Amino acid sequence: MLKIRPIINGEKKELDLKDPLETLLDFLRRHHYVGVKEGCRQGQCGACTVLVDGRPVNSCLYLAIRTDGKEITTIEGLGRPGNLNFIQQAFLETGAVQCGYCTPGMVLSTRALLDKNPRPTEEEIKIALDGNLCRCTGYVKIIEAVKLAAQKLKNKK
């Protein structure tokens, strides 16, 4: 059985691949990282967003085998109920979540943005999140959430 050794949410893992061309989306969900959501499977909606070495990617179009030795961050790696990450907290406080299906992707894209650019402009926020679609709330609250997360990050420093 083919195995790969990614670092998932900071933990070194050795996990099997179902087949050599298994996508990262299927691989992660099969190994119980179900915060990664399946949406369009065409790289259009962003529900399956995860970070690979800090970069946000569509895991539906990314082969799991390519993550051997790389760092993967899923939404489970940011925070848990009762111990939310500051970005998740910002989404909660601004009411940027309705059905929640797109939220893991939104939060991870925000994380990638703030890691590189802690004080983004509204235009930069829109560009960073342009691959994450929300069909419930519209984007006003989501952009507010990212701004609040940036403020929280600044206050932490």
Next chain:
Amino acid sequence: MTGEIIIPENIAQAKKYLKQKFVPLAGGTTLLLNRSANQKLLDLSKLKLNYIKYQKKSINLGAMTTIGELLEEKKLENIFGGLIPKALLTIGSNLNRQMITVGGNIVGIHPWSVLPALFLLLNSRIKTIQKKIYPAEKFFATAPKSLLKNELVSEVEIPLAWAKSIGRWEKLSLTATDYPLISVGVLPVEESIRIVTVGLSLLPQLFIIARKNIDKEIENIGEKVKISQDIRASIEYKREILKNILTDILQ
């Protein structure tokens, strides 16, 4: 869906598998979207083709460099009047841009592919691991896959002779991340103006016009340009839009 994948560690290994009909896998955004059963893929991610090198007279982009990596390269904002990042930001979404590579975008060409047009506009040269060099005009005169056969693109060389010229890039689409109905790139060079189009036909089209009689030159482009059928807009509409965009940019 099952299949086979080889991840060569060096160019010599890659060449061997290319001869065995393995399909090169770059960013994967097109290839993995159109998967077929029992695909045999050659993953190029460990060939060290991921770089941006500055030479005296050129910038050389490794074929596996992603659009996201190019957009983080601040020096690219200071040449051609910021044309390169402006064009790159019209490619797909941020998530797509972290995956799409230079090599994949120019070889797996689509009517909406931006890099072929950009490299054509900048008079670039495309190099292969077999040490062949193609001027962009030759490389994009036909579908690159039919030209390359068992060759593999290693890098794109952008000459810097015109780096001080101020280029423009305009995209017209239904949404910011949608495929363009039409994109136009413009670069004034000495007494002429170079113009490329995206979204009008499979291959990008280059026009070189004189700076004099701009109105007449734009009319000529409108007559010469090849426009394929597109369910989203008529040929006549696209022709008029092209002329309007050029008029806005050039006058």
